[in-house]
Amino acid sequence: MSAALDNSKLLSLAAAVAQRAQWRAAGRQVVLTNGVFDLLHTGHLYCLQKARALGDALIVALNSDASVKQLKGPLRPVQTEHERAYALAALTCVDAVVIFRELRLTTEIRALRPNVYVKAGDYTLATLDPGERAALEEAGTRIAFLPHLPGFSTTQLIAKIKAADGV
Numbered sequence: 001m002s003a004a005l006d007n008s009k010l011l012s013l014a015a016a017v018a019q020r021a022q023w024r025a026a027g028r029q030v031v032l033t034n035g036v037f038d039l040l041h042t043g044h045l046y047c048l049q050k051a052r053a054l055g056d057a058l059i060v061a062l063n064s065d066a067s068v069k070q071l072k073g074p075l076r077p078v079q080t081e082h083e084r085a086y087a088l089a090a091l092t093c094v095d096a097v098v099i100f101r102e103l104r105l106t107t108e109i110r111a112l113r114p115n116v117y118v119k120a121g122d123y124t125l126a127t128l129d130p131g132e133r134a135a136l137e138e139a140g141t142r143i144a145f146l147p148h149l150p151g152f153s154t155t156q157l158i159a160k161i162k163a164a165d166g167v
Contacts, residue, residue, distance in 0.1 A: 005082055009089035009097050016059060016098045017111050029055035032114035032141075034105050036063045037084050038077045043120070043149045045091075050146050051118040052093035060088050061108050064101045071103065109135040117141050121148035 011019060023030050033051045037044055037060070052058040062085055068077040077084065085097045100108050109117070109132060117136050123145060125133065136143055 005086040007082070007086050007089050007097070009094065010082075010085045011096050011098055013098055013100075013108060013111055016096055019096060020059070020112050020114075023057050028057050029115040030112070031055035031058045031116045031118055032061060032109070032112055033058065033118040034061035034063070034100070034108075036068050036072065036077060037088055038068070038072075038079060040087050046149055047118070047120050047146050048088075048091060049093050051116075051144075052095075054116045054118060054144055057095040058093055059096045059098060059112060059114065060094050061105055062088065062097055062099050064099050067101060067103050104129050104131055106131045106135045109139060109141070113139040114141050116144055118144045118146060121145050 020030055031051050031054050033047070035044075048058070048060070062081060063071065063077075065077055065081045068081075079087070081099050085099060088094050088097050098108060098112075106129075119128070125143065128136075128143070133143075
């Protein structure tokens with residue numbers, strides 16, 4: 001990375017918790033979603049906009065580079081966590097970004113206590129991580145699943161890019 005990426009929406013967990021407290025005091029409903037968001041595509045944008053519409057503020061918990069490698073393999077992420085956070089923060093529907101370092105979001109859920117937690121429709125209550133689901137239930141968080149838009153995935157986008165380049 002040649003230039004420093006100024007990102008006022010990228011918050012530590014402690015700063016996000018403080019911001020969450022301000023929003024709660026103001027009566028704002030906070031939505032939390034999470035993911036890798038390696039190459040932003042139509043499916044991501046759709047889900048982020050729909051998630052934001054479910055409340056007054058949207059916090060995106062972003063997988064760290066190390067957790068992406070564990071989940072997706074050694075060639076991912078394509079972009080660093082700071083590059084991905086910068087792209088997310090540029091979206092008006094995103095109010096804050098928090099990078100999480102573990103494979104699961106349990107600590108962040110317990111700390112942030114969102115009003116609503118959003119996942120794409122390729123997830124169900126049965127496929128949510130049991131620890132994350134328990135933390136959401138403890139916090140009294142409403143869990144929402146958005147419709148899945150078939151045909152939009154980072155893996156498919158990478159394959160298209162490779163094919164276009166003759167790789």
